[in-house]
Amino acid sequence: MAKTKAEVIPLNEREISTGELAAIVGKSARWIRQLTSDGTLKQVARGKYILGDSIKTYVEYSSGGKENDGKPRLVDHKTEHERIKMEMAQLDLDEMRGNLHTTEDVQEAWGDLIVEFRKRLSALPTRLSSELSYLTDPKEIRLLMSEEITSALLNLSDYDPLNGGDRNDEGAEEADS
Structure with missing residues (x-):
């Protein structure tokens, strides 16, 4: 009698039981049944799964889902x-x-800068009043006021509110020369 060859089923198409699938993926049979009842895994018969499809589905599930389903x-x-x-x-x-710097630091620095600017501008009339009282030429008055305003703005440009109001290094070097 000649032996008949048994039909060879490719590994990825082989039917396996719930327990075998659980052993392959390293989970319990209860876990596999839960995934089946959730609709993640599909049975081909009671307690039977196609090995290739089930492994592919489980890998997609464990990595968070399919890449092409549009969901994160x-x-x-x-x-x-x-x-x-x-x-x-x-x-x-x-x-x-x-x-x-935090937003609060920047807001505080800008607030300090504005206060300093206001102080310097408020001091102009006091500083200029005695000198302006002797001048009669509008050009000289304009020139003196322009120089004082420019001086106040230059001093203000050196003001560094993030260093406690100290002059910044570049401005201090320019003022020293």
């Missing part, structure tokens, strides 16, 4: 979360190094 996957959310954490850490580092 868990992997995408985790990647975005890590990117945001990295960006926040970089911002914290920049702030510690003094390369970045």
